[in-house]
Amino acid sequence: MSYQIPKFRHPGLPVNELGYTKAAYEGSISTLCAGCGHDSISGAIVRACHELSLEPHKIAKLSGIGCSSKTPTYFLGKSHGFNSVHGRMPSVVTGAAMANRDLLYLGVSGDGDTASIGMGQFTHVIRRNLNMVYIVMNNGCYGLTKGQDSATADQGSAGKKGDVNPFSAIDLCSTALQMGATFVARSFSGDKEQLVPLIKAAMSHRGFALIDVISPCVTFNNTPASTKSYEFVREHAEATGTVDFVPMREEITTSSRPGAAYEVTMHDGSVLRLYEDAGDFNPLDRRSAMMAMMNHQHDGTILTGLIYLNKNSRDLHDVLQTSHRPLNQLEEGELCPGNKMLVNINASLR
Amino acid sequence: MKPTNIKNPEYFHKVVDCQYACPAHTPVPEYIRLIAAQRYSDAYMINWYSNVFPGVLGRTCDRPCEPACRRVRVEEEPVAICRLKRVAADNKDDISDRLPTVPKKKNGKRIALIGAGPASLTVARDLAPLGYIIDIYDNQFAGGGMMRSQIPSFRLPLSVLDEEVNYILDMGINATFDVQVDSLKEVLEKDYDAVFVGTGAPRGKGLNLPGLEDARDHVFLGIDWLASVAFEHTDKIGKRVLVLGGGNTAMDCCRTSMRLGGEDVRVVVRSPFEDMKASPWEKKDAMAEGIPFYNNHVPKEFVIEDGRLKGMLFEKVEALYDDQGNRSLVPTGEDLVFMEADDVLMAIGQENAFPWVERDLGIEFDKWDMPVVDRTTFQSTNPKVFFGGDSAFGPENIITAVAHGHQAAISIDLLCQGKAVSQRPPPLTNLASQKMGVHEWSYDNAVAPDLRYPVPHAPLDKLLKDRKLEVELGFDVATGYKEAERCLNCDVQTVFEEIRCIECDACVDICPTDCITFTANGPEEELRTRLSAPSTNLSQDLYVSAELPTARVMVKDEDVCLHCGLCAERCPTGAWDMQKFLYNVSRATA
Numbered sequence: 045m046s047y048q049i050p051k052f053r054h055p056g057l058p059v060n061e062l063g064y065t066k067a068a069y070e071g072s073i074s075t076l077c078a079g080c081g082h083d084s085i086s087g088a089i090v091r092a093c094h095e096l097s098l099e100p101h102k103i104a105k106l107s108g109i110g111c112s113s114k115t116p117t118y119f120l121g122k123s124h125g126f127n128s129v130h131g132r133m134p135s136v137v138t139g140a141a142m143a144n145r146d147l148l149y150l151g152v153s154g155d156g157d158t159a160s161i162g163m164g165q166f167t168h169v170i171r172r173n174l175n176m177v178y179i180v181m182n183n184g185c186y187g188l189t190k191g192q193d194s195a196t197a198d199q200g201s202a203g204k205k206g207d208v209n210p211f212s213a214i215d216l217c218s219t220a221l222q223m224g225a226t227f228v229a230r231s232f233s234g235d236k237e238q239l240v241p242l243i244k245a246a247m248s249h250r251g252f253a254l255i256d257v258i259s260p261c262v263t264f265n266n267t268p269a270s271t272k273s274y275e276f277v278r279e280h281a282e283a284t285g286t287v288d289f290v291p292m293r294e295e296i297t298t299s300s301r302p303g304a305a306y307e308v309t310m311h312d313g314s315v316l317r318l319y320e321d322a323g324d325f326n327p328l329d330r331r332s333a334m335m336a337m338m339n340h341q342h343d344g345t346i347l348t349g350l351i352y353l354n355k356n357s358r359d360l361h362d363v364l365q366t367s368h369r370p371l372n373q374l375e376e377g378e379l380c381p382g383n384k385m386l387v388n389i390n391a392s393l394r
Numbered sequence: 395m396k397p398t399n400i401k402n403p404e405y406f407h408k409v410v411d412c413q414y415a416c417p418a419h420t421p422v423p424e425y426i427r428l429i430a431a432q433r434y435s436d437a438y439m440i441n442w443y444s445n446v447f448p449g450v451l452g453r454t455c456d457r458p459c460e461p462a463c464r465r466v467r468v469e470e471e472p473v474a475i476c477r478l479k480r481v482a483a484d485n486k487d488d489i490s491d492r493l494p495t496v497p498k499k500k501n502g503k504r505i506a507l508i509g510a511g512p513a514s515l516t517v518a519r520d521l522a523p524l525g526y527i528i529d530i531y532d533n534q535f536a537g538g539g540m541m542r543s544q545i546p547s548f549r550l551p552l553s554v555l556d557e558e559v560n561y562i563l564d565m566g567i568n569a570t571f572d573v574q575v576d577s578l579k580e581v582l583e584k585d586y587d588a589v590f591v592g593t594g595a596p597r598g599k600g601l602n603l604p605g606l607e608d609a610r611d612h613v614f615l616g617i618d619w620l621a622s623v624a625f626e627h628t629d630k631i632g633k634r635v636l637v638l639g640g641g642n643t644a645m646d647c648c649r650t651s652m653r654l655g656g657e658d659v660r661v662v663v664r665s666p667f668e669d670m671k672a673s674p675w676e677k678k679d680a681m682a683e684g685i686p687f688y689n690n691h692v693p694k695e696f697v698i699e700d701g702r703l704k705g706m707l708f709e710k711v712e713a714l715y716d717d718q719g720n721r722s723l724v725p726t727g728e729d730l731v732f733m734e735a736d737d738v739l740m741a742i743g744q745e746n747a748f749p750w751v752e753r754d755l756g757i758e759f760d761k762w763d764m765p766v767v768d769r770t771t772f773q774s775t776n777p778k779v780f781f782g783g784d785s786a787f788g789p790e791n792i793i794t795a796v797a798h799g800h801q802a803a804i805s806i807d808l809l810c811q812g813k814a815v816s817q818r819p820p821p822l823t824n825l826a827s828q829k830m831g832v833h834e835w836s837y838d839n840a841v842a843p844d845l846r847y848p849v850p851h852a853p854l855d856k857l858l859k860d861r862k863l864e865v866e867l868g869f870d871v872a873t874g875y876k877e878a879e880r881c882l883n884c885d886v887q888t889v890f891e892e893i894r895c896i897e898c899d900a901c902v903d904i905c906p907t908d909c910i911t912f913t914a915n916g917p918e919e920e921l922r923t924r925l926s927a928p929s930t931n932l933s934q935d936l937y938v939s940a941e942l943p944t945a946r947v948m949v950k951d952e953d954v955c956l957h958c959g960l961c962a963e964r965c966p967t968g969a970w971d972m973q974k975f976l977y978n979v980s981r982a983t984a
Contacts, residue, residue, distance in 0.1 A: 045833040050841035050958050052468040054907045056928035066908075078833075079898045079966025087903035234897060262898065262966040274896045278944060 081233030081259030112154030112181035131162025134169035191264025227253035250311035251357035284349035415462035417797035452480030501525035511539020513783030514592035516799025605696030616741030632736025639741035640670030901961035
């Protein structure tokens with residue numbers, strides 16, 4: 045058993061605009077089961093952050109409890125991290141984001157942490173449109189406690205024990221659309237070509253960005269009867285379209301191909317392009333997105349790719365008109381403006 | 395690309411860079427692991443079977459394996475493969491009971507070996523256990539050839555050479571020493587079933603410069619002078635010595651001069667320092683003994699005063715290279731440089747010479763007056779006569795001579811059995827999983843940055859007083875272990891079985907050096923542009939699987955694979971497995 049990744053890297057690794065190779069965004073060696081989809085998502089996060097030339101110390105990764113919530117140890121080893129309480133990651137992110145709006149908040153959660161114990165927190169953080177990326181590593185089972193069905197397990201699906209799940213599933217993307225999410229995407233851990241641009245787009249989105257990533261549990265839920273197995277997802281996934289993400293700094297003409305159905309300029313100036321092949325579906329229209337979700341559920345296929353994006357998203361800071369500077373940069377005089385200011389405030393409330 | 399055929403033994407052989415680069419294809423990682431396990435005798439025997447002279451080569455090998463070592467692709471210096479070989483030789487137990495038994499009853503076939511150098515001795519070693527009657531003829535008083543006459547004792551102690559030469563001569567070989575073979579015809583007339591010529595490249599080249607006639611008593615050919623020192627005919631040299639030439643013989647000449655009374659010993663070379671033919675470590679060792687190199691100096695004439703050698707004149711040149719990299723040495727126009735000298739040693743090259751081979755024996759000679767020899771079988775155009783070592787294709791090195799000897803032995807054996815010498819037996823290979831349990835391997839798969847350990851030297855003041863005192867002390871057991879642990883175990887192969895793969899990407903994510911990619915197939919050149927990491931080392935193959943369910947293929951660039959086994963550890967289905975590939979060059983077998 046290897047407890048460490050060798051320190052050697054490929055000598056020809058490309059460097060990003062900060063001069064870093066991918067290695068600067070890696071973490072410790074994973075202790076998850078071999079073949080766990082979560083490790084692929086970690087790899088996609090590493091790639092996305094490297095390609096976006098993010099400064100590792102400007103990222104905070106937060107998680108709840110579960111296999112999924114262990115993963116922040118396995119990526120972004122030089123970033124801030126907080127492994128919080130089961131299902132309560134959104135509150136902790138809310139607090140952190142309110143105190144310091146300059147960091148990029150990456151929440152990592154699982155289907156249990158989000159759709160069961162954390163369902164209340166999940167829906168409310170969406171309502172508030174907190175500026176964060178929320179990745180659900182969704183394997184439809186409780187891998188850490190021996191693979192019981194989770195709330196996202198599809199009705200009729202069966203894991204390793206063979207018991208068929210009798211309950212209807214919570215669809216996190218549909219729930220997010222209902223709650224008013226401004227960025228909703230679904231992907232698959234085994235498809236980095238789709239996942240990496242989606243993570244990059246989510247990181248550039250101002251507001252709450254959900255990516256529900258189906259991530260097979262190789263140990264308990266990668267069976268022929270499971271709807272969250274590698275094989276089932278590969279056979280039943282239908283992409284809304286391929287996604288190209290062009291970061292703001294890059295010349296748009298260089299890396300993108302022509303024929304985009306949708307071209308969205310993100311809040312930070314980067315461009316998201318969607319190449320359409322899903323009929324009359326419009327990812328900029330919430331009703332169209334919801335309709336597409338329902339249609340695919342009805343057909344028994346899994347809709348992946350970018351599902352919905354609100355270009356005019358106003359995040360929680362905008363709504364609450366919070367300080368533009370992080371609290372840790374405010375001077376004592378600004379934090380405690382004195383008795384005269386207090387008198388004025390009190391007078392305005394009379 | 396077509397799926398890689400890993401059943402072709404040469405595919406995985408090429409991945410073991412050191413073994414592939416070795417002319418004798420010694421299974422290097424296999425014996426390095428045995429050294430780490432302190433199984434020195436076992437490590438020695440692997441070497442002995444493959445390269446015949448582990449103790450000699452552990453000190454003197456040209457080490458083509460080391461520049462090839464995979465470690466130089468991620469760290470500055472290769473594993474000290476050569477010096478580890480010496481660790482095995484130094485620490486082994488008595489191995490005489492492990493040597494092959496030689497049958498008392500011979501097979502009736504008589505073979506003559508002319509010259510008792512590394513090539514001939516290898517032929518003898520391979521054929522004697524098969525029952526052949528072997529007669530060796532050599533003009534020196536003992537076996538070893540150039541290993542005895544040209545390699546100074548401070549690099550190769552006589553006891554080491556004698557031990558390994560005698561392992562072979564003790565196999566009931568009929569050796570006739572101190573005899574000069576003047577006629578191949580006479581040898582052939584003795585009705586041998588085959589004759590092997592391993593007479594080396596015995597003729598030193600000289601420079602016929604103005605003044606040579608008068609300087610003759612103080613000008614020597616390098617290899618002849620080294621031989622006369624080795625055979626104790628010469629025990630001193632003048633205080634001021636000029637050594638002409640930049641190869642390994644020049645390095646041995648200058649260092650030997652320092653030990654025989656030379657005080658101002660200089661190496662004067664036509665070429666720039668970087669172009670000198672000597673191995674880098676030999677240059678380094680000579681410089682460490684305080685010997686200066688004068689590069690870009692072309693010898694012009696011997697300066698004679700009162701009928702005695704006073705010194706030499708040199709022209710300073712500059713090396714210019716054209717687009718093809720061809721070098722020309724252009725005079726700088728400066729005044730000629732005078733250097734004083736009591737003695738001059740010329741070590742500018744050596745060549746083969748066959749005045750004793752009659753030209754009417756059916757042996758064809760080419761336009762350079764060299765015998766025409768087949769590069770695979772080492773057979774000449776006379777089916778009974780074989781050439782090997784330096785006498786086959788000109789000066790090379792010991793390990794090449796050994797490799798020639800093995801192949802010539804196969805040919806002779808085939809010839810004597812009445813089989814076609816072109817039908818070479820296949821190599822002996824074995825591929826076996828190293829899995830010991832869940833995520834446990836039989837080899838040390840952890841890879842860490844670890845710089846090469848230097849070999850300690852004896853103190854210089856003592857060395858210069860005793861030409862027989864060995865310079866290198868060799869690794870002690872503890873350092874040998876540490877150096878052995880630097881080996882990346884390239885023979886433990888990453889074997890991929892596509893029908894087990896579920897394309898979960900776990901191997902791609904864990905690989906520290908980004909060797910693995912799952913992508914659509916394509917022609918090699920184009921495929922290389924789509925891999926996870928730049929694929930620029932075209933000398934390294936791509937390992938390509940058959941098509942997977944998603945219509946992609948697995949492509950692994952062998953270039954900087956660390957053989958750390960993490961792909962196999964993280965594979966949930968055992969599609970990757972670490973399997974040890976043992977490759978033994980085909981050998982003469984009865």
